[in-house]
Amino acid sequence: MxxxxxxxxxxxxxxxxxxxxxxxxxxxxxxxxxxxxxxxxxxxxxxIADLDDYPAGPRAREIADHLSDLEDREKDPRFAQAVLEESVEIIMESPFLLTETRFGHVGVNAGIDRSNVPDGDLLLLPxxxxxxxxxxxxxxxxxxxxxxxxxxxxxxxxxxxxxxxxxxxxxxxxxxxxxxxxxxxxxxxxxxxxxxxxxxxxxxxxxxxxxxxxxxxxxxxxxxxxxxxxxxxxxxxxxxxxxxxxxxxxxxxxxx
CATH class of the missing domain: 3.30.1330.100 (CofE-like)
Structure with missing residues (x-):
């Protein structure tokens, strides 16, 4: 091979x-x-998406605040909102977001990437x-x-x-x-x-x-x-x- x-x-x-x-x-x-x-x-x-496309709701703000306290650094609630919207289940909220995507894949942050995205803040999975x-x-x-x-x-x-x-x-x-x-x-x-x-x-x-x-x-x-x-x-x-x-x-x- x-x-x-x-x-x-x-x-x-x-x-x-x-x-x-x-x-x-x-x-x-x-x-x-x-x-x-x-x-x-x-x-x-x-x-490709921008963080501003995901105004944070109460659940996202709660998750971001909790993770910010755990890591002692600020977490953007808009990112948490994006993860929520790309997921059908949040399996774990702490010490990181482990989720199931709509097509069945389980991974951290619904597989959302923040690197190699020249025209936006976020790259979502297909x-x-x-x-x-x-x-x-x-x-x-x-x-x-x-x-x-x-x-x-x-x-x-x-x-x-x-x-x-x-x-x-x-x-x-x-x-x-x-x-x-x-x-x-x-x-x-x-x-x-x-x-x-x-x-x-x-x-x-x-x-x-x-x-x-x-x-x-x-x-x-x-x-x-x-x-x-x-x-x-x-x-x-x-x-x-x-x-x-x-x-x-x-x-x-x-x-x-």
Whole structure:
């Protein structure tokens, strides 16, 4: 398998045809997987906003005041309002906002970015990233597209690439029923392929002002294992999220 970044993608602006920008710069094959950063998808779709677009309501002011006290620095209630409006659930309010977006992704601050936004204060995630992936895919020779983002994870330091939208391939492959090297049948292993490809692509794409927003994965083979479109965990089986729903911030020693 080979991964390479697509060079010389220009600054993307609302209304730009991302598929054309990609197609003009790389010769794609049908079995390639094209990983596109959500930042450029959002810019092309006009998901750029200003803080003044979000006059803060009482809940947003309450959240901002609480976080300001925790961090001992001022938090803008308009940003909290933007997070509220981009979310269907606030899973955690402290010590940061952990939310579920309208398309099912759970992340900090509804994935709203405040960097690399030359024409606004905020860059919102695409409204429906899998539909975005499908639109891009229809205009490319490649059959598979993943829209990627970066986010942190519980129990791990730092961020990694994840898939938030995809088209043309299953999200996961199911190893249950297969046997391991000792002949034992596997009963729980389901491999989230699109997240693994997104993480690999993020290593190639890079970060900061040297980052590139499009990476091609060439030579990936899904294999003949069963696949599914399951990606975001249902609440019934998401025990961590169930626990977080019942969690509230308790003052540590010295805070009371």
């Amino acid at each position: 080979e991964l390479f970044a697509v060079a010389d993608i220009p600054e993307v602006t609302p209304g730009d045809d991302l598929a054309s920008l990609i197609r003009e710069r790389v010769d794609l094959r049908p079995d390639d997987v094209v990983c596109v950063a959500s930042t450029v998808v959002s810019k092309a779709e006009g998901r 409204k429906r990233p899998s539909e975005s992936a499908a639109r891009i895919q229809t205009e490319l020779p490649a059959d598979q597209v993943i829209v990627t983002d970066t986010c942190g994870r519980p129990f791990r330091y730092g961020q990694r690439g994840v898939a938030i939208g995809w088209d043309g391939m299953p999200a996961s492959r199911d190893w249950r029923g297969q046997v391991d090297r000792d002949g034992r049948e596997m009963g729980v292993t389901v491999q989230n392929v699109i997240d693994e490809l997104a993480a690999a692509a993020n290593l190639v794409a890079g970060e900061g002002n040297g980052g590139t927003p499009v990476v091609v994965v060439r030579g990936f083979e899904f294999g003949d294992l069963p696949g599914s479109q399951n990606h975001f965990r249902d609440l019934d089986g998401d025990y961590v999220r169930q626990a977080l729903r019942g969690w509230s911030h308790s003052p540590t020693e010295g805070e009371a």
